[in-house]
Amino acid sequence: MQIRRSLLGLIVGASALAGLSPAAFAGEFDGVTVNILTRPGYVIAGRLMERGVEFEAATGGRIVVTEVPFAEIFPKIQNDWSTGTNSIDVGVFAAGWGVELDAAGLLEDLDPYIAKDDKIDLDDIAPYFREFGQKVGGKTKLLMVDGDFQMVYYRKDVLDNAGLEPPKTWEDYLDIASKIHGQDMNDDGVADFGSCIFKKRNAQSYFAIQTFAAPIVQTHGTAQGFHFDNSTMKPLINNDGWKKAFELYKETGKYGPPEELNMDIGDTRAIFKAGRCGLLVEWGDPGPLQLDDDATAIKGLLYAVSALGSMEVLDRATGKLVPVTSENAPHSVDGINYAPFAAFGGWAGAINKNATQKKKDAAYAFLSYMSQAAQSSVDVTIGATGYNPYRLSQLASPDLFVEAGMPLELAVNYIGAINEALNSLNMASDMKIPGASNYTGVVLDTELARYLAGEITVEEALENIEAGWEEITEDFGRDEQIEYQRLALGSGN
């Protein structure tokens, strides 16, 4: 009894003391912990953790990053915030997914914070990302930390040796791939691959297919979109345009690695860094990634093309393909219609409206810190972070990347490709309506995977996607979706 009592007293005393433990410094956000949920790192999450350490040293606010599989990010955040569990304070995910959360009133409005923030320099963010990515319904609800759209990369040395020009259309892509497939591209005596695309299900394959489809289906500018008939929200998927995209996509598999169907972006990055791919469909990362230590085989050799186009476009009235003319494709160049696809829209952070005010302040301060040019311009030059350029200051001149180690010619090509895409009037937006992750990440992705595996024909796949999309539209209410689509694509605000 005696011992128990003294032990009890000891514990009470110790706890009281611990509760009073002085902070090492008196920071602005002392004792505040911000919980961030995002995809598994090192990509995206790793940098958040590292910058979080700096942030804590400066302000005392602790940043905790929780990683969940990519396919679970959106359901987990949605469940957590809409059920009132509120374990998560900040979600870092695709800019387009914010619309659905905002529709349920779950996102904190960031305009008041921005008004008080003098370091964020909002005008420096490229207009496309600033208006389309960060704003929902005219108010800023997200802060970009990364700007995304897909480009095509080619091994300059391999193409030069084969006497081939960089591709302009997807037919060119297939042609080149077939000609270079089987060559040894990294001097290791083993045959390499013409084209490498991440075709794994539940990964990123559903972005690549949209890069193929956008130039065929979208002709009249960003506001037209290429997923739905905007006035009725009927899916625009069961037609010859998307069919051609699916078939082209499957054909690239002939010139790719044998396990391509099981490769996600981590696997394809591993092999193209080892120098085994002649052509790539990727985001902005391969540009700086080729400067990494384990990419010596390709350093300075991976050049970018902002987008590949199509010589045929979809006639929406008939559902058939017609050759490009200046009437049906006003943005076409030399008979080829281009539509760079802003796949994913870019990683952005959104703040939980129902978190405590202290947490929201700290969360905004951290997101702003990540987004400020001082930090961002360093992060986008390091390929492994997964952050790609989105600020005008990063894209104005190639100096930033030359300093990071890129040869001047390559830096000019890289920046040029990104700028060309950003300035394109026919840039294709990723879906930004409620259910976006569902329409593309689940329905489109599943049917695409089954088609690639030979389980179903392309007609069946497109029919299934159409039926699946209709079901989701019915769930959310067709009229509401029409309105959201108008907001997403119309003026962007």
Add this chain to the structure above:
Amino acid sequence: MAGSSQRESWGEWVDRHSGTFFIAPAVTLILIFAIFPTIYSMFFAMSRVRFTGDGLKFRFVGFRNFSKQFFGTDQVHFLGRTEPVSILAMIIFAVIVVSVLVWLYRSRKIATWVGMLGRTVSASMAIFLTWVLCASLLSGNSIGTLYTTLFYVLVGCGIQFVIGTGLAFICSQPIHGKNFFRVIFFIPLMVTPLGVGYAMKMIADITKGPFEPLLRLFGIENWVWSADAWSARLVMVVGDSWQWIPFIFICMLAALENVPQDHVEAAQVDGASSMQIFREITWPQVVPVAVTVLLIRAVEAFKIVDLPNIMTGGGPGTATESMTLHSLFVWRANDMGTSAAIGYLLLILTVIVCASFFNYVVLGRLRRTKA
């Protein structure tokens, strides 16, 4: 009203009702967390469910989530491709249907009306499953998640049973180091399925796995097991067997060790060969345990989800998706209604198949052994 007697009567009252108090916690927990959710799940399965700002909204749609799996857009995903049907398949189907109906007819005389009801349910399930099998696999078409699950259960359990019993038989012989083998063979059962999946994925890798020199020897180093539906499923079965054969091994070993040795030795003295001894003496004694073990293993096998999730993420296309994994993916898409519906279909399948097996095989065996 003295203090001590009051305390006694309270204690006595508790003791008198101790039966209730002992069993109440278990029953309450099961009612709240198993029975109630199962019934509640039915309402999910019959609605479209959405998360809104203030809670869940249910929109009643009847059986649409179910009919989607059988007749609608998800039919090929769930059942497999069911046309064209080949002649051979139709013949096999006809034969099996006739035998099931004959069995049903014959049972008229020996079963009560409840029993007949049960048999009719089993017969209908058998006919349905046979139709799906004939229309899909036996006609050369692809199968869906329903039959992938059944493949894992039937083929997986079969292989595991044969190998497990074989190992148990060997270990029940007079050999040295029995306990050593027992310990070693028991380990896989305890490893987390996720770990097993990942270990198998590493080992089965073509370019970096330990079998790479072997594959190169056979000249098949470019073959990717994960790109072909059936090889992927087979690898799943291998991984699952690695984990679960120990279970069968332990149980069958216990059963074999229970066989009274004097019978065996008497037979040996009489000059019977080992085969005869096994067939006549050992096997009949262990059959009750064997069918029970098989039933338990089958019940667990229906729930397989970790292995396909980790190793192939559902396989090339949807080839290695079990029904639980199918339901999990659909849940991730925030379609809780369909997810609950698929869960229910799995429940119905498991209950009918296992109950049928239990009633006609296990109890049948037990009755025959007692006779």
Add this chain to the structure above:
Amino acid sequence: MSDASFKFEKSGRSLMERLFEPPAIGKMSLVAKIVAYSLLAIWSVFVLFPIYWVIITSFKDAAAVNQGPFYIPFFDFQPNLDAWRAQFNIDRFCDLTSILRQVYLLVHNSFVFVVSPVISLNPMELQICKIYLAFTNSVVISVVSTTLCVAVGSMAAYALARVQYKPKFGNILVFVALLVLVIVATTYAGVPWWASSTVALAMFFFLVRSVGRYFKMRLGNNDILFWIISQRILPPIVVVIPVYVMFQAVGLLDTHLALIILYAVANLPIVVWLMHDFFANVPIELEESAQLDGATRFGIFWGIVLPLTRPGLAATTLLILVLNWNEYLFAVFIATVKVQTMPIMVAAKNAGEKGVFWWEMSAIIVVMIIPVIIMSILLTKFISKGVLQGAMKG
């Protein structure tokens, strides 16, 4: 061997007999021995090889993994601690002093929780070293839920072995019907759940008194036992979504308590099934004599029966502990941030787009399986003497 024929004649057995027939009762022939040992050896390799591979992979670096398979440490490749260091370095909260501080915080927070009805202290936020958090969560949840499960389950099993239950079938039907009505009212008609439940409870007692009298059919112990054990057939995926909604309604999402309860319920059937046989095998005379001496049922249970069934109890506990340690499905639905367990961490890292970072994954898997292997070695001591075989007779 030159005198072989002479030897054969001497012993009276032909060469074939020597090879294939046992030399004596209770022994094995030569061929049989060779076949048996080789099969066992092959299977042992099959069992141990994956574990060995995972362990050595955790000691490889990037080059050793990517340049093809290397089999033997120190011989084929140089082992290094890259993977292990990576696990404990990603956040800076993973060095020894931080971990010690976190242990202290855990104790402090448990203490706060325990005294919270009386004194109100502030719990301190745990710093997060991820693998440590996942490990601690797994340990805490497994241990507590196993204790709960074995306690509740053995009590129920004992009762089913000793007490005769005769619940009325009619009452059960009434109960289920009212349950369905409550659900319909709450989800579709929007009636708050406490209102409909209270009404349903009142109706239940009323109906049982009046209508229940007309249904005389009763169920027995075996039916209850069968019902409990058959819960194992229920696929967790059916239960998970409603349970998620239930926990959300009471604010228990992403808490340890939720997972503890769920794991206990999921494994209850196994405990009841295993322990029922052990309890049935305890000679009833011991208990009857204790009863004559005036012991209460709980006293008999705790003081006489449990000590007698200690090996079975230990075996069951270890089995349930391992099952809880490995559980993934419930955790993935209920846990978001605070209650991530080790299987979730494994799954999350597996989905990471780092490409082939096998050595790090192997390190995590080794952390997961080493405790389990130790536990399973302990468990086989109980299995060896046929402790679990009694259950098979059921």
